[in-house]
Amino acid sequence: MDKIFRVNMTNLTASVEDVPSKWAGLGGRALTSTIVSDEVDPACHALGKNNKLVFAPGLLSGTAAANSGRMSCGAKSPLTGTIKESNAGGTTAQQFARMGIKALIIEGLPKEDKFYSLNVTVEGVTISEESELIGKGNFAVIEALDAKFGKKVGVMTIGQAGEAKMTAANISVKDPDSKIRSHGRGGMGAVMGSKKIKYITIDATGAPGVKIADPEKFKAASRVFSKAILDHPVSGEGLATYGTNVLVNILNEAGGLPTRNFTYGQFDEHDKISGETMHDTIVERGGKPKHGCHAGCIIQCSQVYNDKDGKYVTSGFEYETIWGMGADCCVNDLDQIAEADSIMDDIGIDSIETVVMFGVAMEAGILPFGDGEGILRLLREEIGKATPLGRILGGGAGSVGRAYGVTRVPVVKNQGIPAYDPRSVKGIGITYATSTMGADHTAGYTIATNILNVGGFVDPLKKEGQVELSRNLQIATAAIDSTGMCIFIAFPALDIPECLPALIDMINARFGIELTGDDVTNLGKSVLKTERAFNIGAGFTNKDDRLPEFFSEPVAPHNAVWDFSDDEIDEFWNF
C-alpha cells in the first residue's frame, strides 16, 4: 500500500502515514494541489511555518508507460501568492512511485538557523544537519552526493538562490546523467530554502516497485500510446530533432516572438538562436541533439549542448530560455545563452522567470540590451552571491519592475510571461490571464492549436474561440499533470484518436479501475477548481486574471493589441 511520508521541520521528526481515502485516486498535480488545499491556509506567508512543500509522483510514474516520469511539486508560491504546481523530470518520480511513496509532505520551519538534509528510504525519512554543502551550487551538490551515495541516489537540491529564499529560486532534480532538471516556476526553491533543507536524497533500495493490476491490458495500451507519440510529427520528430527551440523561427514567423522586453514581435537575428542553428551546432561539436529528461522518455526533446571545444555546457536547453535571453534581451549568441542556462541550473533559479526579468532589467537600465556578458556576470556575481542587486534580480521580473519603477513588466500574478506574445497569439494570453499559477504557458498550451495546427486551428490573431481553447487545454493539462506524463503527450493526444484512450487504459490497468474519458475531464476540472478556490482564499479575484496594461499598445508586425474585455476573459471560469 502506498503511504504518505511526512516531515515536520519544526520538531525535526518524520512519520509514515496511511493515505486518506480522499487522496487515494490522485497523483501528481491533482494530489499536490489537493494536499496544499486541504492543509495550507491560503492566507499564510509562503515562506512561513504554515506553508507546506509537497512532492507527488504521477499516477503512472514508476510504470513502463512512456514519458511517465514527471514529479509534481506543490506549495503556496512565494512568487505569485497562488497555489503552485511545478513538475519536473529526473529520477525522483519513478523512485517515489516504486518505493510506494504517494506523497512527501514537508511542513514547519526549524527553530534554529541551521540547514538540514533529508534522506528518503522505503522505511521513511531521516533528517540530518548539513553544513558542508551550504553555499554550493547544484552541480557541486550532485557531484558530492553521487560520490558519497553512488550514482543511483536520487537528488533534489537548492542552489544559492534557494538558500537565499529568492522568489525565483527553483528546486533542481538530478536527471539520469547526473545533470539537472528543475521544478522551475513559482519559487519552490525558496519554500525549500525557508524550511532550511539544502537537499533531499532518495535511496530506492528495497523498493517494492509498482504493482500493475492488469499487466496484459497495460502492456497493450502502452504499445498503442508509445506508437501515437512516435507517429506524431511534433512529439515523434520535431522535438527530437530541434528540441523545443524549434519554436524560435516558428514564433518569429508568426510575429509572436517577444523581442526587446516585449516591444516587438520579431527578432531580426532569430536565425542565430534558432533550433535549426542549434541543431547544427550541436552536431558539429559532437553533442547530442536527442536526450531524455527521465528514463522512459521517448520524445527526447532535451539535448547535450557542447562548447566550441566539445565540452559539455548544458542540457534541457529550452526554447523559453533561449527566446528570453535571445530575442527578449537581444542577445544573439547561443553560446552565451547556453552558459547562462548552465549557471541558472547551478545557482538554482528559474530560467524562464530570470530571462524575462533580464528583459525588464535592461529596460530599467541595469545593463544594456544585447549585453550577454553582462547577464553572465550578474548571474554569477550578483544573484549567485545574493548581493542586494542579486536579490532584486532573483525576485524575478516583478521585483525588478517594482525596485526600478518600470511600467513595462510582463507578468501575471507576479510571474513572468514567457516566450509567446499574447497580442499576436491570443489563446495563450487567455491562459496567462486565467491560469491558477500566474503566467504559465504550460498550463494550457494554445500554441499547439494557434500556431502548430495541432488539435485543429484557431486563428491566433482573432479573439474567437480562444477562451474555449484555453479552457479545454487547461482542463486537459491539469489531468495530464496528474498522471506523471510529460505535457508533450498532448500533441498526439490532440491529433491521434487512439492516444488518449490508451492513456486512460493504462491508468485503469494500473489500478484495476474503470475511468472513462469524462472522468479524466472531470478530474482536470476539479483540479482547476480546487486551485482556484485556494487562490480566492488567498485574496485573488477575477481582477487578477488580467494582462498588464502595456499590452494595449500594438505590437509589430501585426499591430496586434490585447483586446479582450474583462467579461470575455471571465467567461473562462464558466464550467
Next chain:
Amino acid sequence: MDKIFRVNMTNLTASVEDVPSKWAGLGGRALTSTIVSDEVDPACHALGKNNKLVFAPGLLSGTAAANSGRMSCGAKSPLTGTIKESNAGGTTAQQFARMGIKALIIEGLPKEDKFYSLNVTVEGVTISEESELIGKGNFAVIEALDAKFGKKVGVMTIGQAGEAKMTAANISVKDPDSKIRSHGRGGMGAVMGSKKIKYITIDATGAPGVKIADPEKFKAASRVFSKAILDHPVSGEGLATYGTNVLVNILNEAGGLPTRNFTYGQFDEHDKISGETMHDTIVERGGKPKHGCHAGCIIQCSQVYNDKDGKYVTSGFEYETIWGMGADCCVNDLDQIAEADSIMDDIGIDSIETVVMFGVAMEAGILPFGDGEGILRLLREEIGKATPLGRILGGGAGSVGRAYGVTRVPVVKNQGIPAYDPRSVKGIGITYATSTMGADHTAGYTIATNILNVGGFVDPLKKEGQVELSRNLQIATAAIDSTGMCIFIAFPALDIPECLPALIDMINARFGIELTGDDVTNLGKSVLKTERAFNIGAGFTNKDDRLPEFFSEPVAPHNAVWDFSDDEIDEFWNF
C-alpha cells in the same frame, strides 16, 4: 469662482477649467479621492501614464480658521495599489485656496527622459525643463528656490527617492520657516517622480483670497472652535509641550510600543527617547518645543530640535519616527534619530515607512538592531544614492521582506504598520486592517479612546467596541481630512460639545450653506465608500483587510494576540 488647474505631462500643456458641479462641494481628501475615482482606472500601473496626481486644499483652507492649512494629495499609490490621500501642512493649501485653485490635477507622462518643474500662478501653470536641481536633496531645492523666487514662494518637491521612483518616496512641502513637511505615506513622491516633476512652485501674487459668505458668523464660530482646541488637555497643552512624542512613555506603559521589529510591546530604554526627555533636551539646547507646521496652527505640536552645539537639526520630529528608529530598531539615541529624520526629509522618503522598514532590515540581518550609525549610513549612501540596496530599502518594509524572505513584516496592503501594536491596542488594529489606504494610524486614530481616554474609553485589550470605534473615527477622519483641518482637532471634537458644531458653522459661513452634523457624517461615509470602490476595482477584497500572520503570536507584557475573526473585521464595512 474656484477653478481646476490641469497639467498634461504627455503634451506638456496646462489648462484652467471650471469646477464640475459634482465636485463643487468637496475639498481636501473628499475631492482628491473623488477625482482619482472619477478619472483614474483602478487597474492602471501607479507609475504609468494613466495615473493622476491630484492636490486639493481643504474646504476651510485659506480662511482664518485655526489649523485649516492642510493640503491633500491623492493618486493611486504605487506602494499599496490602493487609492491614497496623504495630507500635509506647509504653505500650499492656503496659497491654493486663496488663489481660487480647487484642485491641481497632473496627468500623463513625458515622452522624453527629462525632468520638469511646474510654476503655479493665478493665471495657470507653466511647465519648464529642469536640470540644475536634479539629483539634489529637498533642502537644497528649497534653498535654491527661495533664493530665486523669494521666501514667499510655495514649494512642493521630491528628493532623490522620488526621482528614483522608490515606492516609499514622499512629496516634501516647504513650511513657513523654509523647513519641510511631507505628503508622507503611500509613495506620492514616486508618482511625482514618474511624471518627471522635480518641484512645483506656487506664486500666490494677485490671489483674490477666500470670500466668506457670512463673515460675522464665521468669526463667531472660529472663536468657539479655537477655544475648544486650546481648552482640551491634549491639543491645548500635551502636544504643545512634548509634541506627538509624548506618546513614547504612554504607549510603553500600555505595552503597545512595538519593539525590536514588533517582537515586544515595551522598550526598556524608552526614557532615552521619550517626549519628556526630548522636551528637556530641546529647551537645554535653545530649540523650540512649540512650532506650527502651517500659519494658523494653534496646536503647535511641531518643534525645533537642535544638536549639542545648538544648531538646527530637524522639526516636525514625530512620535512615529522616534518610536520606529528608537524602540522598533532599538536605537536609544535621540540625536541619531533626529539626524535620520533630517536626512529622510532631505532625500524625500516617508519617515514612518522607512523606520518600519529598518526594523525589518535588522531582522533580515542587513544591519544589527541598535545600529543607529548604520541607519544614517544606509540613508545617505544607499537610499540617497539609489543603489540596488537603496532601492530595496526605499521600497519600504514589504520590499525588504520580499527581497530577504523575512516573514515578520508589519504591513497591511504593503504599507508599514506604525507605532502602536495592534495586539495590545486592538482598535488601531481594526483601523490598520480596514483603512482604504493600507496600515495608517491617522485614518482612524483609536489611540484617542483606547489609550488617551478621549471620546470615552474602550479597553485596548478587549475586542468589544473596537470595530465601532474604528468605524466612527474613520468616518469622522474622512470628513475632517476634507476640511483642511489638522487631524488633531479630533481631540476637542470628541470631548468638547461646542467644537464640532463650530467647525460645521465655519463651513456653512464660508460657503453660505446649511450643512448639518449628519451631512458631515454622510460626507465621511461617502468618502470611505468612494475609496473602497476604487480599491475593489483595483482587485482588493475583504481578504486584504487582514493583519499579517505573525500577530497571532503573543506580545509581552500582556501576552496579547490579534484575535479578531474575519467576520468580526468585515463587520467594519456595514454602514
